[in-house]
Amino acid sequence: MVFTDALRAMAVKELSDKLKSKWVIVITIVFAVFTLIIAYFGSVSSGVVSFTNMSATIASLTSLAIYFIPILALTLGGGIIADERDRQTLDLYLASPISVFEFLAGKFIGLAASLAIPIIVGFCLPGFVLIFKAGSGSLTGFLMFVVNSIFLGIMFLSISFLVSVLIVERSKSIAFTVFLWLLFTILYDLSLVGVLIITKGVLSPKIFSLLLMLNPVDVYRILNFITIGQFSVILGLASVELPGFMNRYVLWVVNLFWIVSPLFISYFVFKRKYLK
Amino acid sequence: MKITFNEVTKRYGDVVALEKVTLEIAHGETFGLVGPNGSGKSTLMRLLLGIIKPTEGSVLFDGVLLDELGWIEIRRQIGYMPERVSFYDNLTGLETLQHFARIKGGSVSNIKDVLGKILSNEALRRRVGGYSKGMRQRINLAQALLNNPALLVLDEPTSGLDPVGVRELYGILDELKSVRNMTIVLSSHILAEIEEKVQRVGIMKEGNIKATGSLEELYRGFNLPLRLVITLREDGDRRIVELLKAEGMDSIAIKDGSLVTDLPRDKKMRVLSCILDHKDSFSDFTVREPSLEEVFFGIH
Numbered sequence: 001m002v003f004t005d006a007l008r009a010m011a012v013k014e015l016s017d018k019l020k021s022k023w024v025i026v027i028t029i030v031f032a033v034f035t036l037i038i039a040y041f042g043s044v045s046s047g048v049v050s051f052t053n054m055s056a057t058i059a060s061l062t063s064l065a066i067y068f069i070p071i072l073a074l075t076l077g078g079g080i081i082a083d084e085r086d087r088q089t090l091d092l093y094l095a096s097p098i099s100v101f102e103f104l105a106g107k108f109i110g111l112a113a114s115l116a117i118p119i120i121v122g123f124c125l126p127g128f129v130l131i132f133k134a135g136s137g138s139l140t141g142f143l144m145f146v147v148n149s150i151f152l153g154i155m156f157l158s159i160s161f162l163v164s165v166l167i168v169e170r171s172k173s174i175a176f177t178v179f180l181w182l183l184f185t186i187l188y189d190l191s192l193v194g195v196l197i198i199t200k201g202v203l204s205p206k207i208f209s210l211l212l213m214l215n216p217v218d219v220y221r222i223l224n225f226i227t228i229g230q231f232s233v234i235l236g237l238a239s240v241e242l243p244g245f246m247n248r249y250v251l252w253v254v255n256l257f258w259i260v261s262p263l264f265i266s267y268f269v270f271k272r273k274y275l276k
Numbered sequence: 277m278k279i280t281f282n283e284v285t286k287r288y289g290d291v292v293a294l295e296k297v298t299l300e301i302a303h304g305e306t307f308g309l310v311g312p313n314g315s316g317k318s319t320l321m322r323l324l325l326g327i328i329k330p331t332e333g334s335v336l337f338d339g340v341l342l343d344e345l346g347w348i349e350i351r352r353q354i355g356y357m358p359e360r361v362s363f364y365d366n367l368t369g370l371e372t373l374q375h376f377a378r379i380k381g382g383s384v385s386n387i388k389d390v391l392g393k394i395l396s397n398e399a400l401r402r403r404v405g406g407y408s409k410g411m412r413q414r415i416n417l418a419q420a421l422l423n424n425p426a427l428l429v430l431d432e433p434t435s436g437l438d439p440v441g442v443r444e445l446y447g448i449l450d451e452l453k454s455v456r457n458m459t460i461v462l463s464s465h466i467l468a469e470i471e472e473k474v475q476r477v478g479i480m481k482e483g484n485i486k487a488t489g490s491l492e493e494l495y496r497g498f499n500l501p502l503r504l505v506i507t508l509r510e511d512g513d514r515r516i517v518e519l520l521k522a523e524g525m526d527s528i529a530i531k532d533g534s535l536v537t538d539l540p541r542d543k544k545m546r547v548l549s550c551i552l553d554h555k556d557s558f559s560d561f562t563v564r565e566p567s568l569e570e571v572f573f574g575i576h
Contacts, residue, residue: 005378006381016366017367088360096351098379274327275329
């Protein structure tokens with residue numbers, strides 16, 4: 001049985017720790033306030049102030065989420081093993097009848113839930129106001145945005161687990177997660193645009209799209225813009241078109257790859273490093 | 277639970293943390309582990325808990341060599357109290373115990389007979405973040421007992437406890453031992469504590485166990501001298517000192533009216549009969565075995 005008592009206990013502990021520390025509540029409020037502000041004032045540049053334009057709201061929220069959600073996820077998981085090691089509870093777990101899979105998966109599920117709750121509640125509460133104003137036709141689009149945002153958080157949480165397992169010292173681990181955040185949210189896309197300009201368009205749209213799929217932030221962005229049908233706003237490159245293979249289902253598989261592969265590597269690195 | 281270390285070596289790259297250690301801890305025994313930092317104590321404990329694997333040799337539980345699943349099963353019977361563990365500040369004492377009970381497949385009700393002696397109800401309701409060092413050690417002990425362990429491994433268990441706390445902790449352990457007949461392995465730097473609590477001791481140095489046995493066996497094995505303490509009467513010291521020096525006992529210290537010297541075992545009867553001939557020079561005397569500390573420093 002996969003969901004053992006020990007796995008559940010780890011997950012519940014992580015979630016209840018984050019709930020009690022008010023982390024979940026604070027982040028929920030921040031998301032809700034941002035969503036309300038963006039939904040209401042998002043179209044102010046075009047001289048409109050109201051809860052009416054769902055596409056513009058999702059586009060603006062996406063721009064916010066690509067910075068906010070990754071850094072939250074990275075800092076949430078980046079020091080998770082170092083924390084346990086520093087407080088000596090790591091040895092306690094390793095000396096308990098819990099497998100490495102139960103330990104890591106339990107922690108991951110608990111933290112993923114801690115991240116998913118603020119995303120769901122923080123986005124959906126003001127989102128329902130928006131749907132009420134914009135019409136129920138926009139419900140699916142908004143819910144897809146929320147689901148994509150949860151995936152974005154979980155992808156970065158998975159990456160942060162790998163960092164935490166690889167780098168034992170908490171300060172170094174956190175520093176590296178901040179570097180990863182910069183890399184995925186800013187440097188990667190800047191480099192891609194730079195390459196495009198230097199090569200004067202030699203890079204084919206197919207290769208360009210494949211390179212975009214290597215970045216979980218871009219995968220998230222593309223999924224959201226597919227949802228609202230405005231792919232051209234990605235990177236501000238109006239000329240870029242989606243190749244046929246780059247559909248929602250392929251991107252979800254890429255999402256899964258970004259979630260599963262860092263966790264898979266974390267499992268083996270952890271076993272090699274701590275149980276040698 | 278009987279534990280056997282068969283020529284266990286543990287290397288980390290070129291560093292030898294433990295070298296060809298052979299050790300047997302009997303079922304129901306209380307075994308003490310002493311040694312300075314870096315002597316291999318922690319490595320031995322981690323091997324015992326299955327956290328790390330031997331590079332060479334084997335660790336057997338009741339004569340059985342364990343595979344990965346076997347270790348998970350055997351850990352259901354092991355309680356471990358790490359040194360200075362720091363639990364989660366946001367959880368209450370009770371929530372902490374409930375969490376570890378679920379991890380270990382145990383229950384807080386398993387320790388209801390001793391829990392009241394370890395932590396009060398009021399303390400259990402409080403968040404662990406507000407606990408003193410002593411209370412943290414107490415909850416650490418409580419979590420180690422949650423699964424009714426057959427083997428209890430205690431790493432510096434009295435670290436951070438005041439003298440009353442130390443006495444209470446050992447009192448609880450004595451009680452548990454009498455009721456549950458656990459095998460206990462404990463390490464401590466406070467040798468005087470171990471001396472009173474263990475049946476056998478292992479003295480470690482540079483990745484080796486230099487000596488194992490009951491304290492009596494160790495005293496005799498190393499042929500350490502006895503300790504003679506004489507409470508002198510005024511002006512009586514010179515005669516006694518000269519008498520002892522005549523017997524070849526040169527290392528004599530006099531402090532606060534007491535004379536302290538090492539008494540070779542083979543000279544015990546002769547020296548005692550000599551000093552009894554000068555009863556007017558002293559008011560009292562005692563002869564005692566060397567302490568574990570003296571054995572320890574005799575080896576190091």
